[in-house]
Amino acid sequence: xxxxxxxxxxxxxxxxxxxxxxxxxxxxxxxxxxxxxxxxxxxxxxxxxxxxxxxxxxxxxxxxxxxxxxxxxxxxxxxxxxxxxxxxxxxxxxxxxxxxxx
Amino acid sequence: xxxxxxxxxxxxxxxxxxxxxxxxxxxxxxxxxxxxxxxxxxxxxxxxxxxxxxxxxxxxxxxxxxxxxxxxxxxxxxxxxxxxxxxxxxxxxxxxxxxxxxxxxxxxxxxxxxxxxxxxxxxxxxxxxxxxxxxxxxxxxxxxxxxxxxxxxxxxxxxxxxxxxxxxxxxxxxxxxxxxxxxxxxxxxxxxxxxxxxxxxxxxxxxxxxxxxxxxxxxxxxxxxxxxxxxxxxxxxxxxxxxxxxxxxxxxxxxxxxxxxxxxxxxxxxxxxxxxxxxxxxxxxxxxxxxxxxxxxxxxxxxxx
Numbered sequence: 001x002x003x004x005x006x007x008x009x010x011x012x013x014x015x016x017x018x019x020x021x022x023x024x025x026x027x028x029x030x031x032x033x034x035x036x037x038x039x040x041x042x043x044x045x046x047x048x049x050x051x052x053x054x055x056x057x058x059x060x061x062x063x064x065x066x067x068x069x070x071x072x073x074x075x076x077x078x079x080x081x082x083x084x085x086x087x088x089x090x091x092x093x094x095x096x097x098x099x100x101x102x
Numbered sequence: 103x104x105x106x107x108x109x110x111x112x113x114x115x116x117x118x119x120x121x122x123x124x125x126x127x128x129x130x131x132x133x134x135x136x137x138x139x140x141x142x143x144x145x146x147x148x149x150x151x152x153x154x155x156x157x158x159x160x161x162x163x164x165x166x167x168x169x170x171x172x173x174x175x176x177x178x179x180x181x182x183x184x185x186x187x188x189x190x191x192x193x194x195x196x197x198x199x200x201x202x203x204x205x206x207x208x209x210x211x212x213x214x215x216x217x218x219x220x221x222x223x224x225x226x227x228x229x230x231x232x233x234x235x236x237x238x239x240x241x242x243x244x245x246x247x248x249x250x251x252x253x254x255x256x257x258x259x260x261x262x263x264x265x266x267x268x269x270x271x272x273x274x275x276x277x278x279x280x281x282x283x284x285x286x287x288x289x290x291x292x293x294x295x296x297x298x299x300x301x302x303x304x305x306x307x308x309x310x311x312x313x314x315x316x317x318x319x320x321x322x323x324x325x326x327x328x329x330x331x332x333x334x335x336x337x338x339x340x341x342x343x344x345x346x347x348x349x350x351x352x353x354x355x356x357x358x359x360x361x362x363x364x365x366x367x368x369x370x371x372x373x374x375x376x377x378x379x380x381x382x383x384x385x386x387x388x389x390x391x392x393x394x395x396x397x398x399x400x401x402x403x404x405x406x407x
Contacts, residue, residue: 091156
């Protein structure tokens with residue numbers, strides 16, 4: 001079990017400041033034509049990368065997983081791992097089909 | 103822990119259930135239990151994200167068109183509101199651990215206030231979708247009779263509220279869309295977007311089959327169907343998320359009652375911690391929903407493509 005107050009008020013405020021700035025960055029970046037600058041899909045990849053980092057910050061610090069036992073880590077990681085399996089197996093089907101409409 | 107030093111080993115800390123050896127074991131048990139529940143929630147929302155993934159990979163331009171109908175400002179504001187509520191939730195756990203009842207109560211109330219603001223903004227957005235014919239079920243949108251907008255509404259301007267809302271809708275929508283049967287509909291702006299994309303050669307083969315008829319002409323109805331899929335996903339995902347927010351507010355209400363009665367202390371705060379896990383999880387879902395639903399293809403318009 002984790003001990004005491006974790007990162008304290010300054011720590012919580014720092015995480016909050018990071019989330020706040022990242023939200024603004026998400027919005028500003030979405031208005032830039034990164035798809036044209038790099039390759040199609042860059043805009044989405046950048047948006048998802050920022051969301052993933054934000055999620056990690058919330059899980060580690062607000063949800064206190066950083067201070068939890070290995071068992072909790074396993075539960076957290078396996079949750080996302082199984083979702084990744086669901087995405088992967090669904091898309092390996094749909095992305096390898098020819099043109100279909102629904 | 104200091105206040106229990108004078109007791110012997112047989113005294114139970116307040117809040118320790120009899121099946122656990124000590125508070126540490128109890129805390130570990132409830133935490134793993136909650137995370138197991140959250141793993142299930144990940145799969146719950148994961149199914150919807152999978153549906154999103156499948157349809158967006160099929161019809162990216164229809165999704166971009168649908169996303170541009172949404173007002174990104176509201177989505178952005180709601181993201182900030184939820185992040186602030188996550189902070190106040192984390193602080194209420196902090197003050198529960200400190201045994202500071204007053205600040206804990208204040209933080210729970212603030213969390214509820216921001217949660218309510220989120221739902222209020224959501225209600226504004228849903229109302230806007232209703233008045234503009236963007237609810238993906240035909241007949242569920244506001245009925246705008248043909249020919250009742252434009253210049254002829256002046257003589258009946260003294261009439262009652264239903265008429266006023268109709269006029270407001272027509273004015274807010276700039277180009278008044280007659281919608282006599284309350285159907286799902288898109289505007290010419292979205293059609294412009296997809297014809298532009300075709301000229302630039304952005305459309306995939308699947309999209310050409312999906313948006314154009316057999317003679318290779320753009321079919322507005324077929325395209326509208328694909329935008330409708332986006333709005334189905336939008337309403338189901340944000341609706342389920344809003345439902346989680348409402349449940350969260352109920353939990354907060356219970357937590358407020360318990361905190362008000364001095365239930366939580368440095369020894370016993372697991373209900374606050376566990377409720378916090380739930381609240382943060384709902385926040386995380388929105389962190390992904392915001393860019394995935396609101397920000398698609400924004401650069402087409404901003405960049406003046």
